[in-house]
Amino acid sequence: MKRIAILLALGLLPLAASAAGAPARPELSVTTTDGATFDLAAQRGKWVIVNFWATWCSPCLKEMPDISKFVASRKDVAAIGLAYEEIDAKDLAAFVKKHPVDYPIAKVDVYDPPKAFETPRGLPTTYLIAPDGTVAKHFVGPITALDLDKAIAAAKGQGG
Secondary structure, three states, X not given: OXXXXXXXXXXXXXXXXXXXXXXXXXXXXXXXOOOXXXXXHHHOOOEEEEEEEOOOOXXXXXXXXXXXXXXXXXXXXXXXXXXXXXXXXXXXXXXXXHOOOOOOEEEEOOOOOOOOOOOOOOOOEEEEEOOOOOXXXXXXXXXXXXXXXXXXXXXXXXXX
């Protein structure tokens, strides 16, 4: 935990594309803790919550049940939780079993994070992807179902 924070503070973790340089439709394909593949492109037609989090991050743990309930309550929303930390796969699987959510979880490499998203500068970091695959909203810090509802309504108002 401290190592990642220090590396982030020193700018020693690799930077992903900035928002201005990010692809119009970010790509993400990861293997989840249950061995399945989550492909962002396969989610077209739905709103997708891409949530970077860590087991040691208390605001992350607080928002996970809210995100889970939000996903479970809407057929037009999917989510992927990206564990952004150095953690053994067995430990992550045990954590997910103890803290179940209604969306898949995958571990991402802190030294080689997904290139289509900015390297998280703080956790939690969440992206709301519109049904057309574009980034509708980028959140840094904890979010609630109300935040997600508002972001979806605002994006729909802009033609999203």
